[in-house]
Amino acid sequence: MDDKQKPQTIAQKILACHCGRDHVSEGEIINADVDIVLGNDITLPIAIEEFNKIGTGKVFDRDKIVVVPDHFAPNKDIKSAQQCKFMREFAREQDIKNYFEIGKMGIEHALLPELGLVLPGNLIVGADSHTCTYGALGAASTGVGSTDVAVAMATGKLWFMIPRTIKFMYSGDLRKWITGKDLILHTIGLIGVEGALYKSMEFSGSAVSKLSMDSRFTMSNMAIEAGGKFGIFEVDEITEEFLKFRSDGNYKIFRSDPDAEYEKIYNIDCSDIKLQVAAPHLPSNAKNAEDLKDINIDQVVIGSCTNGRMEDLKISAEILKGKKVDKNIRVIIIPATQNIYLEALKKGYIETFINSGCVVSTPTCGPCLGGYMGVLAEGERAVSTTNRNFVGRMGHPGSEVYLSGPAVAAASAIAGRIATPEEVI
Amino acid sequence: MIIRERTIKYGDNVDTDVIIPARYLNTSDDRELASHCFEGLDRDFKEKVKEKKIIIAGNNFGCGSSREHAPLSIKTSGVKAIIAASFSRIFFRNSINIGLPVISSREAADFIQDGDELEVDFSSGRIKDITRDKVFNINPLPEFIQGIIKSGGYINFVKEDLNK
């Protein structure tokens, strides 16, 4: 067969289209045009310094660069303030339209889809490993480093190696309380933290087609936790519904050819999947929450680019309504964007949280990366809806993080130990 | 390019949070970053790296965040190369982009022990464990990537390209 007619995966098609070709082969290196380049207050300062060395002066397209101060913003200390200032001045100088100051800001990976800045068929790079989140929209989106972002800002192009693809087929009906977080923790538990190293992960199957956009974002978000380059869903009615008020419909939908070649296909029956928790210190230490009931905790965090969306706050509010959080623990809830915050306020969730004894914060990454707003002390333990539980991720190297979805997090907040909703409702 | 150095060996899944914890990411000063390098994993790294400048590691080295601070802090600490069974994608990319040589070789990573003296020839793709008298031949990097390393990193490579 001539290469041109060879069946291809979504990842191959999007990459081919962005270097002006019909076909690309796995393992090949291409120089491709990117649609969106993203940077934040941690990674962009280095990228700006590197950008200045290239000497183009101007960014390649001021509308295609997105700048979000979210990790240590609102500024956590003087050094963070300096970094944010440096970034803000760059954005002004370059006249970057999509710069989001605090007050308009949200955690980048919740914010960009919400505003319709990332679309199906796009090739997106961000100097943040969870840039893979936008794969939920049928985009090829991946995290890169600061030097990459510098080059992409200057030239609009970047080198890519064409990845192989692993397909995950989810079937069966989800049990009560199960969300995308449980599916992805289960999946990473199955394949390990390097199970998809350098690979594109493709999520499909009958169970996925019923999954909310919020749950899909959660799954794509954690593709990197299995080493994945992309975590892609095909566009369907749920995607189109999400995009209806967020775009002018001007995007290209790519689908994998039915006979495309996969490195591996996993068939996962979701009706077997119970509420999941990843124990320290790897996201792949997935266990059933019901088997961890004797784990006492000091803190619960509900938020982040993984689980700080409406679906997560809704589930948390349902469980916390009329209940008090355990007197020995701290509970921190962080809506991922200002819009989500406002919506949760209107729906009465924020009132529920505060009445239950939770802290509600303005959007920020904050405790997710052990930055601020809930850093752990030595020997402390948290249940968190975030995506990483590496040693020291949320604070002291002697602290521990258990990763879960919103249902286990909210139930654990009431119980003061790892718990499932059935135990507290 | 040939280097002759001794090794420090670590295990699997050395993540970016233990290489450089996020609490130090409020700066991009490479000296300051280097002063905290591997703080979450090995308190003695700073002492060891004075004598041993090649890191040997297991699977998935550099997994986790995209922070370029991680390879940057390693490079600034004086490390001359990392040899691992496998690397996380972004870490691998970042290292090449900043000109820190990274070599994937499961065979070499398994065999070479902490403190061994190595001779690494990047152009011919040869690792020699002098202590244990064994040679490994490594797959040459793709031409495009060799080009980046030859230019001394992605920024120089692009600059040369723009000036063509």
Ligand code: SF4
């Ligand atoms: S919420 Fe956590 S994982 Fe997401 S971008 Fe922020 S620091 Fe990274």
